[in-house]
Amino acid sequence: MDLAPSPLALPFPHLPVIAGLEWRVARAGYKAWNRPDLTLATLAADTCVAGVFTRSACASFEVESGREQVRQGRARALVVNAGNSNAFTGHRGRQAVEVIQRTVAAQMGCDTGEVFVSSTGVIGVPLPQDLARTGLAAAFAAEPCGWQEAAQAIGTTDTFAKGANAQAILGDVRVDVAGIIKGSGMIAPDMATMLGYIATDAAVDPALLQEMLLAANAQTFSCITVDGDTSTSDTVLLFATGAAGNVRLEGWDSPGADAFFAALLDVCRRLAQLVVRDGEGATKFVTIRVTGAVNNDSARRIGLAIGNSPLVKTALAGEDANWGRVVMAVGKAGEPADRDRLAIAFGGHWVARAGQVVAGFDEAPVAAHLKGQEIDLAVDLGLGDGQATVWTCDLTHGYVAINADYRS
Secondary structure (H helix, E strand, O other): OOOOOOOOOOOOOOOOOOOOEEEEEEOOOOOOOOOOOEEEEEEOOOOEEEEEEOOOOOOOHHHHHHHHHOOOOEOOEEEEEEEEOOOOOHHHHHHHHHHHHHHHHHHHOOOHHHEEEEEEEEOOOOOOHHHHHHHHHHHHHOOOEOHHHHHHHOOOOOOOOEEEEEEEEEOOEEEEEEEEEEOOOOOOOOOOOOEEEEEEOOOEOHHHHHHHHHHHHHHOHHHEOOOOOOOOOOEEEEEEOOOOOOOOEOOOOOOOHHHHHHHHHHHHHHHHHHHHHOOOOOOOEEEEEEEEEOOHHHHHHHHHHHHHOHHHHHHHHOOOOOHHHHHHHHHHOOOOOOHHHOEEEEOOEEEEEOOEEOOOOOOHHHHHHHOOOEEEEEEEOOOOOEEEEEEEEOOOHHHHHHHHOOOO
């Protein structure tokens, strides 16, 4: 399926080399396309790992295995298969993952539990083991490549490669944080989003690394939605090679821990937003800011109710400031709300306050704002100090066309 780049696409940035990490790509042939679809990352000994995964009750074996593996806190390799999610495939799906792990472990001289596997694509078709073996052999024989090549290889319906990076100073040592992500449909993550891989050369204790990823995820990957559907394969992994030589971060009070977390949070936020920018059929990037909720969690749930509403999303696609649909979404969220305290704004222009349309409301500046590609929607509930920001996109005919033809 050849798709034109999203009108919201951003250019791929220059990402730094992370010492202790090498990327390679190869064509396994999981689908009838002439492009790399197997990605291999090899990691230095003693690399620490953290991860967040989908809470789907029908998760793939790759996810189930990854949940257990991150508890060990160590990683030596990552394999990403594109074009086949290997989910809902019974014992054959499990065998395919184990074959990949054994093959890579033998080549790397490491434990199979240090080999992480992700797969993305069509659900219900077992991953062909022969193609995986052939692809792995080609990947190990290939020359190392850059972040952009890896980002392109992990994609499925993605229309552009997605990457982000940031830096932090830990004591007198500069460390880098960089990552890539894929995803454009089946995006309503619960703990993670599609497939994302972040690496840093910082030395960080595995337990702290996991805490930081969970905290960053809660403010970024778990605050985006494209279509309200949660994948069976959602995974975000964070690798720390320790090659920068900084004094290891052991806890939140370690010198430099706040700077490192800020860099990680920045990378996660930008990666999450890139997924929304590549939402299937999207023409509008929508930022939903919810304030005045009873707490932050409530604000997030209200924001996602708005962002997941087909009626809100189609109104935005049609450039219609239909605040009544926003009222509907707030009311159905199952969170505390008071109609007569509710306020709604588009592009900084308040259209409704105290449960009714603002007196003398002029729709012209709002209409002008909605004609742009970057849409801001604000909702204030007037109940408390809770706040959250959620990112979504509009819903167009393009989304239907892509998904009606997905398996072909």
